[in-house]
Every structure is written in C-alpha cells, then in structure tokens.
Amino acid sequence: MGPQKSAEVSRITEDGDMMGGDVSDDLIIASGERKVAIVGGGLVGALNACYLARRGVEVHVYEYRGDIRQMEHVPGRSINLALSHRGRSALARVGLEDLVIQQHGIPMYGRMIHATDGRKKVIPYGKAGQCIYSVGRRYLNETMLSEAETHPNVHLHFNHKLLHSDLKTGHMVFESNGQEVQADADLILGCDGAYSAVRRQMMKAPRFNYSQTYIPHGYMELCIPPTATGQFAMEPNYLHIWPRGEFMMIALPNQDRTWTVTLFMPFAVFDRITTPDELLEFFRENYRDAIPLIGEEKLIKDFFSNRASPLVSVKCSPYHSPKALIMGDAAHAMVPFYGQGMNAGFEDCLLLDDLLTKHDMDLERVLPEYTEVRNPDAEAICDLAMYNYVEMRHLVNSRAFLMRKALDSFLHTFFPNSWTPLYSMVSFTRVRYHQAIAHKERQDKIVFGGVMTLAAALAAGVAYLAQRGDLWRSATEVVNEQARLALSRLGL
Numbered sequence: 336m337g338p339q340k341s342a343e344v345s346r347i348t349e350d351g352d353m354m355g356g357d358v359s360d361d362l363i364i365a366s367g368e369r370k371v372a373i374v375g376g377g378l379v380g381a382l383n384a385c386y387l388a389r390r391g392v393e394v395h396v397y398e399y400r401g402d403i404r405q406m407e408h409v410p411g412r413s414i415n416l417a418l419s420h421r422g423r424s425a426l427a428r429v430g431l432e433d434l435v436i437q438q439h440g441i442p443m444y445g446r447m448i449h450a451t452d453g454r455k456k457v458i459p460y461g462k463a464g465q466c467i468y469s470v471g472r473r474y475l476n477e478t479m480l481s482e483a484e485t486h487p488n489v490h491l492h493f494n495h496k497l498l499h500s501d502l503k504t505g506h507m508v509f510e511s512n513g514q515e516v517q518a519d520a521d522l523i524l525g526c527d528g529a530y531s532a533v534r535r536q537m538m539k540a541p542r543f544n545y546s547q548t549y550i551p552h553g554y555m556e557l558c559i560p561p562t563a564t565g566q567f568a569m570e571p572n573y574l575h576i577w578p579r580g581e582f583m584m585i586a587l588p589n590q591d592r593t594w595t596v597t598l599f600m601p602f603a604v605f606d607r608i609t610t611p612d613e614l615l616e617f618f619r620e621n622y623r624d625a626i627p628l629i630g631e632e633k634l635i636k637d638f639f640s641n642r643a644s645p646l647v648s649v650k651c652s653p654y655h656s657p658k659a660l661i662m663g664d665a666a667h668a669m670v671p672f673y674g675q676g677m678n679a680g681f682e683d684c685l686l687l688d689d690l691l692t693k694h695d696m697d698l699e700r701v702l703p704e705y706t707e708v709r710n711p712d713a714e715a716i717c718d719l720a721m722y723n724y725v726e727m728r729h730l731v732n733s734r735a736f737l738m739r740k741a742l743d744s745f746l747h748t749f750f751p752n753s754w755t756p757l758y759s760m761v762s763f764t765r766v767r768y769h770q771a772i773a774h775k776e777r778q779d780k781i782v783f784g785g786v787m788t789l790a791a792a793l794a795a796g797v798a799y800l801a802q803r804g805d806l807w808r809s810a811t812e813v814v815n816e817q818a819r820l821a822l823s824r825l826g827l
C-alpha cells in the first residue's frame with residue numbers, strides 16, 4: 336500500500352468523521368482507495384474492521400454465517416468470555432472499551448473455588464480492586480460489527496464462505512447462497528478462526544511451520560438460571576471453579592443473571608455418562624452443590640441435548656504471505672484455560688495498527704515484522720494456556736500452589752515495580768507474553784534460592800543446637816569445630 340493521492344481521498348480527509356481517533360492525515364492519504372478483505376466477521380475480524388475503517392481504506396468483511404444481529408439463536412462457541420487488560424486496550428483504541436465494560440461487563444475479582452463438600456474459598460486475581468470482566472460473546476461481536484458499519488468505507492458480506500484464495504494475487508472465491516462469488520483485494524486478513532481456510536492456503540507454501548494439538552478434554556456448556564426472585568444464584572463477582580483433578584467445571588455470570596457453566600472433561604468420561612441416573616450420580620459425587628442451582632431436570636435435559644466440543648491448540652509460522660496475514664485463532668488457537676484467546680486476538684489488532692503507523696502502511700515492511708514480533712508471544716500464550724489447563728483443574732487445590740500465590744501477592748505489594756505475579760502480567764498488563772514467562776522463570780529461581788537458603792540456615796541452626804546439647808563433647812572439640820567452620824568460610 337504505497338502512498339497515493341486522489342480526489343476521493345482528499346474529500347474523505349476533510350470530512351474528518353471517517354477517521355476519528357489518533358490516525359494522522361498522512362495515513363489516510365497514504366491508504367488511498369486500497370481494498371482490504373477480512374475473511375471472518377467473528378471477534379477479531381470485526382475489531383479489525385473497526386481499526387481499518389479509521390484508516391480510510393476500503394474494507395470488505397466476508398463472513399461465513401448470516402448476520403448475527405438478525406438471528407434469534409447464534410450457534411457456536413462459548414456464550415461468555417473473560418475480557419482482561421489486553422482486550423480492553425484494543426477496544427479502547429476504537430472507543431469501545433467504556434461501552435463494553437460499563438454497560439455490559441460483569442467484574443470478576445477472583446476465582447471462587449468450590450470443594451467437593453460444598454465449602455468455598457476465594458483466590459483473588461490480583462491486587463484489591465483488580466478484576467477481569469465477563470462479557471457476552473454475541474453482544475461483543477454485534478457491538479463491533481455495528482461500530483464498523485458506521486463507517487461508509489466498510490462493507491459487510493454475510494453468508495460468504497471462503498473456498499479458495501490466491502495469497503500472492505489477492506484473488507478469492509466464495510460460496511454464497513449456492514453461488515460462486517469472486518473478489519480481489521490488496522490485502523487479505525485471515526480472521527477465520529481455528530480451522531482457518533486462509534491458513535490452509537498458507538500451508539501449501541514451502542517452509543510454513545504448523546502444529547496442532549487436541550487435548551483429551553472436551554467442553555460442554557450448561558446453564559444456571561436466576562433464582563425464583565430473579566437474582567444470581569451464586570456470588571456474581573467471581574469466576575466459579577469446581578476443580579476435580581481429572582476434570583473441572585467453571586461458571587461465568589451473564590447480564591441476565593444466568594450463569595454459563597462449562598464442564599471440561601476427557602471425552603472418555605463424557606462417553607461413560609449415558610443415562611440420567613449416571614449423570615446425577617456423577618454430579619452428586621463431584622458437583623453436589625451445583626445440582627440444586629442448575630436443577631435436576633434442566634441438567635439432564637441440557638446435558639443430553641448437547642454434545643461435547645473438542646479443544647485445539649495451534650501454532651504456526653509465518654503469519655504472512657505476500658498479500659495475506661492471519662490473525663486471532665487462525666494464527667494461534669489455544670485451549671481456553673488462561674482466558675486469553677480473544678484477548679490475544681484483540682492485541683493482534685493493536686500490533687497491526689501500530690506497525691501500519693510505523694511503516695506508513697507499507698505492507699512489505701509491516702507483514703514480515705508482524706510475524707517476527709507476534710510469533711514468540713503467540714506461542715508463549717499457547718504454552719501458558721496449556722499450563723493453566725493443569726493449574727485450574729488441580730493446582731488450585733494444592734497447598735504449595737496457594738503458598739506461592741500468597742508469597743507472590745505479598746512481594747507484589749511491597750515491590751510492585753519489580754515483582755509481578757505471572758497471572759497479573761498476563762491479565763493486567765501488556766508485558767509481552769514471552770517476556771512474562773522469562774520474568775516468571777527469574778522469579779522461580781529467586782524463590783527457589785530463597786527456600787534453599789532458608790533450609791540451609793535451619794539445618795545449621797538445628798546442628799548448632801544439637802552440638803550445644805551434647806554434654807559429652809568436650810569444650811575443646813566445640814572450639815575446634817567452630818574454628819574449622821570459620822576457616823572454611825574464609826576459604827582457608
């Protein structure tokens with residue numbers, strides 16, 4: 336996208352209302368009338384449309400599904416999501432953060448852990464007042480689509496499924512209502528999710544690295560309705576977790592005072608539950624306190640009318656080809672246990688926006704740098720998400736884990752600039768993901784060193800006391816021992 340001037344572009348620049356935000360006039364002029372195709376109008380595609388709209392380029396969003404704003408029921412993944420700092424920052428740049436947070440976000444200040452005996456305890460996410468937000472996927476998606484559509488240079492094409500693409504020429508073939516539709520673009524942004532068709536095309540190029548991992552667990556969504564008086568059935572400002580080692584259940588609050596409950600278990604366990612009695616027995620054993628909240632009848636109905644969905648983690652590189660870039664889940668689908676998939680995808684949009692500014696929209700420089708900068712971070716958050724897969728099911732019940740959490744919070748309070756717990760770095764800052772891991776490894780070494788020093792000091796103290804208590808030992812021996820120690824400390 337080299338610099339280009341046209342009458343059309345000048346008019347747009349004078350209008351002002353097309354741009355807004357902090358995009359300079361130069362960029363609008365440089366962007367000219369170039370065309371960007373965004374494949375996928377989900378969370379990342381819709382946000383990307385908002386970003387690019389403000390640059391004055393012609394944006395076409397091609398979405399496989401119909402317009403979700405017209406649908407009664409939207410099929411698909413998780414009903415609500417945890418939105419944290421990275422996602423909020425990305426929404427803020429297009430002026431949507433306040434709308435989403437103030438009007439539709441439910442703050443969650445920590446994890447509320449449910450033990451098998453029904454006892455509950457809270458593990459805060461960060462410092463007092465720090466929280467993540469539960470937001471509805473559909474609401475978020477609709478808000479971003481509507482915002483994008485306020486820009487006359489954005490065109491939304493629903494019911495368009497990408498079939499083929501040529502990532503060197505920018506040519507695309509879609510299937511729409513049984514017809515084949517052809518289109519061309521100067522840049523194709525593949526925001527088409529974990530099973531991306533754009534990525535599939537990239538895989539045909541030489542030296543494209545790709546790996547995917549399905550974990551043995553699947554997930555199924557259930558629902559806790561409001562109480563008879565229309566209230567939340569549990570404390571609303573927490574992410575509730577029932578960790579049970581091999582499997583777990585979580586619940587996030589919704590604005591209508593329902594809870595979306597997600598059951599994560601190995602497919603083998605899902606498959607073993609084949610009758611209502613077996614289901615109730617399983618719940619009585621593992622999630623007894625949740626049965627009256629969901630209701631026996633509803634539990635049976637929802638469980639047997641649903642099917643468990645798989646969870647995949649994808650790593651690949653590079654993210655670009657001459658005229659295309661993959662972003663969001665298309666580039667780095669991850670298991671959902673760090674609540675970062677969407678947040679990372681939104682941060683992708685921030686990075687692309689920064690690089691378009693830095694390089695004056697010169698795609699030959701933007702695209703390779705995007706891959707170079709983003710790849711180590713995307714792979715790092717995929718790894719962290721996989722690690723949290725164990726932490727959420729198991730470690731939150733472990734004493735060592737809880738002690739380490741307490742130590743981290745203590746040190747963070749006294750050394751806020753030099754000691755930040757990993758979870759806080761990931762969820763409450765924009766420290767690059769791979770740097771957050773490196774930082775945590777340094778902290779682990781310090782904690783390990785501290786524990787070893789403490790253990791050595793304790794051992795020395797015990798030995799010293801034993802020595803003093805040895806009535807049979809002569810005073811000379813004690814003096815000799817001490818002298819030997821002193822000499823060895825001096826290295827003599």
Ligand SMILES: Cc1cc2nc3c(=O)[nH]c(=O)nc-3n(C[C@H](O)[C@H](O)[C@H](O)COP(=O)(O)OP(=O)(O)OC[C@H]3O[C@@H](n4cnc5c(N)ncnc54)[C@H](O)[C@@H]3O)c2cc1C
Nearest residue numbers: 375377378379399417497527528663664674675676677678
């Ligand atoms: C159970 C679960 C819970 C989660 N919880 C969280 C959470 O709490 N916090 C968080 O940050 N993330 C969470 N995630 C991750 C989050 O859902 C994803 O990271 C996010 O949806 C990625 O957005 P995306 O736009 O890249 O992909 P998607 O949301 O999958 O959107 C892709 C879009 O592309 C369209 N499409 C696909 N193929 C084509 C095609 N050939 N042509 C045209 N269009 C196409 C699809 O219809 C879809 O609209 C969770 C995921 C799961 C499964």
